[in-house]
Structure formats: C-alpha cells, structure tokens
Amino acid sequence: MQAPSITTGLIRRTASTQSLAARAIPTLRGVFGAVVLLCVWEWFSQSGVFSKAITPSLEMIFRAFVGMMADGTLPKHAGATLLRVFAGMTIALLIAVPAGMAMGRSKFFERMLKPVVNVLMPIPSLAWVPLIVLWFGIGNAATVLVVVYAATFPLLYNVWSGVRSVNPLWIRAGTVMNASGSRMFRHIIWPAALPYIIIGIRQSFGRAWIAVIGGELLASPDWGLGKLIFDAKEYLNTDVMLAALIVIGALGLFFERVVFQWIEKVTVNRWGMNVGPS
C-alpha cells in the first residue's frame, strides 16, 4: 500500500506540535461517543418499546457480568473458547506452514495444491458445521475442526505468497555460496517469509474467532462463549447474552489491538519488513 507521507490525510498535524489540551480532545470525543451510545441504549431500554426482558438496562447487563465473573462461569466459558481457538490455530499452523512453504518453493506442489485450495477456500467454514456434527458428534472435536478449517486458508495463502516473494537474489547468493537445503531454508527462506506468516496468523485469528463462536452456537459443546449465548437465548436471559457479547468483543479487541499489534511491533516493524495492508 501507500507509504505514509506528509501529504497523506486531510490536513493533519503531528501530535508532538500539539498542546496537551489539543491532544486530550480526541480522547474526550471518544468518551463522549461511548457515553452517548450507552445513554441511548439506557433510554431505549427504559422507554418500553421492547420488553425489558429483551432490551435489558445497563445495570442488568452489569449485574449479569459481575454475577458470572463472581461464580467463575464466565472465565470458564471464555477459557474454553480461547482454548479451542488456540488448539485450532496450532493445528492450522502445522498444516498451513509446511503446505504453504512447499507450494511456494516447488512448482509441483503448487500445481497439486492450488486447485484444492481454490475449491475449499470459498466455502464458509460454518457451512460445514452440520456435516461435521453428524460425523464427529457435537462438542469439542467438531468446534475445533471448524476453527482449523477457518484458520488454515488465510495462513496458507500468506505463507505461500511469503515464500514466493523471497528476493531471488538472496536465493541465488545462497546457492552460489553453496548453502545446503536446510541452511538455505533456515537462513534465507524462513526469515524472509516470517513477516507474511505473522500477518497470516493475525488474519487467521480473525477468521478463527468468528468460526469458534459460530461453531459453539451450532455444535453446542459444554462450555464456551457461543454456547453461553445460545443457552441464554432459550431462557430469554438477554442480559447474559449481552454480557457475553461484550466479553467476546473485548477479547477480540485485546488480541487484535494488543497482542498482534505488539507481536508485529517487536518483529515485522522492528525488522523494517512491513508487507501488505496492515
């Protein structure tokens, strides 16, 4: 994409030239926006357009959140969901990294695997859930499989383009210096493809996060944030559903903005190897 420059953006000053008050304004506006949203919700909840049972007040949502935190059910649900995501992502990594490397390095593997990827990638992972449930039963195995399906393709695609984009000059230099296959891989291909792998992991997580919640809604394992929402609907516990949604949003935001941004900062950005759209 485009490198940021002074002319990028509509008349923006750099933060350093602004006074403290001017720098506080964006934060204040952000807080203002959030407060307005919460007030509108509260007003709507109190107005009685919908029954309070399905548009609970902020207090009810907060109580549900605190209650579930206190008795430990919410952490347990969130833990189960995260565990599934990590298990699925690990399996996806084990599949996608070798397959992507093989596709990037050898014409034969690329020709063999590309059609399979092209056929499977456009099928939404959640479309498989009913079938997977029939084959593997409801529960953990089904949900993790859906996560694996969702996470594999973005990763595979990135690893593949990463390996293909290794500067051919480096490879030739390696060949000239008589680098063996394993040394070539360890010192040239792996480091050059690593930024793409890291970005692929980030994209995969986004897909996996959707798949795990959808999988939990449809494949009903015992625990999980999706399962919590699904069960709460049966009992019309809208406050529980909204509390679970907030946790899902907060966890997603945490991984996207804190974990992955930090990983990219200490790896890709530090190496000066920014690739593709961030």
Added chain:
Amino acid sequence: MAGDAKRRQSEWAALLAGSTLFIVAAIVWQIVVSLGVMPPKLFPSLVTVAHTFIRLALNGVLLAATLATLYRLLLGFALAAIAGMLVGGLMGRYKWVEDTLLPIVSFFYPIPGIAYAPLFVLWFGLGDMPAILLVGFSSSFTVAFNTWKGVTTVKSIWVRSAQAMGAREADLFRKVIMPASLPYVLIGLRLGLASSWRILIAVEMLTSVARGLGWMIFGAQQFLDTDVMLATIAVIGLIGVLLENQVFTRLERMTVVRWGMVAA
C-alpha cells in the same frame, strides 16, 4: 513449434498435477464407502451425492434456495454498503466524527456477526428480517473501515487545490474525494460482500428462514441427508467463487484499474 508443444505439455502436466489430489480423495472416499466403516446415510457414495445434486437441481429446490439466499445477501449487503460508506466517509472527512466514532467502531468490529444472531432473533423474530439486518450490521464495519482509510489517504494537496479553485463541499466530494478513495472503497465492498456471504450461510441456520442454502444444510442434518448437505455445500462454494471473482473484480477493472490507480 517446439515451444508450442512444450507449453502444451506443461499445461497437461499442470492439469494432471492439479487433479491428482481430487482423484486420490475421490478414490479414498469410495473405498471408505465400500468398506462400510460409516453408515451410508452418514457417508454417501459420490454417485449418490451426484444423483442428489442433479435431482435437487432439476426439481428447482436448489434454485429456490439459492434465489432466497441471494435475495437476502443483496438486501443485507446493500444495507452494509450504504451504512458503511456513510459512516466511513464521514469519519474520514471530519476529524471530530472520527474521534467520536472510532472507539465504538473498533469495539464492535471484532465481534463475530454470528454472535448477535440469537439476540437479533429475540428482537426481530425469526425469518428474513433478522438475517438481513444481521448481515447488514456485521458487514458494515468492514466497509466503514476501508472507506475511512480510503478517504484519509486522499492527497490533501488535491483537496486543497480543489478548495482553492472554489469547489464547494458537494463538488469536492463528488469530483475529488470519491474517485480518489475508490480503490479502498472497492476493497471494502469486496471484503464486505465476502463476509456477508459467510455470515449469511451461518445465520440462516439459526434464524430458520423459509428457504435458503444455509437452512437447507441445517434442515438436511435433522433427517441425516448427508448427500443433500454435500450437494448444498458444493453450490455454496461455487457461488462464493463467483461472488469473489466476478462482481467487484469487474467493477475494479472498469474503474480504478482503467484510471491507472491500481495495477490490475
């Protein structure tokens, strides 16, 4: 001549390599079927799946489901496109809108749309309404984010020169900002359409619409019609490819690629 023959040979090699895995998978599938490891109801032979596919295609069930799903997709995506471009455009153009809305948009963005499905069912009942609204709601964030990015990357020198030449806000928007941010907006729309499609299939399973491809898979599960499920998944994959490769790639070629803003 020699080069021609060589190229043809390599095309054949590519085709052969490309079909290897499919052939191997089909053979393994049929062996599993004939060994009877899984009951045939759960693991139908490929012939049965093909038969079911042809039967459903001929009696119009697949067509009706596809049309119903595409109708929902169209309405939901239109909603997402309008809301997303509006919010993203305002955020990109006005700093105070960006400051106010960015935290909210950033918070809702990573929540999977499917997580709202039970809530939307409670609010809007079963059927088309919650499905369309949910698709519109959840995909609008992708469109909004990319539009926002597009508008903020419009070169300020263009904006300022247009303003110096006396362009009013409406002209500025129509003649400078819109074309200049179009590459990003189109990326946003393409990603939004893809995410609408993925979400819609799952949402149809939860909102029990009258007919639809997602609902068909879910309904077939109740009757252990694995052949119907596989046939439907094939159609879903096919439409997914068409949506991704035809709709916006064409639009991109007609606009931003032709204008020389992005490489084809």
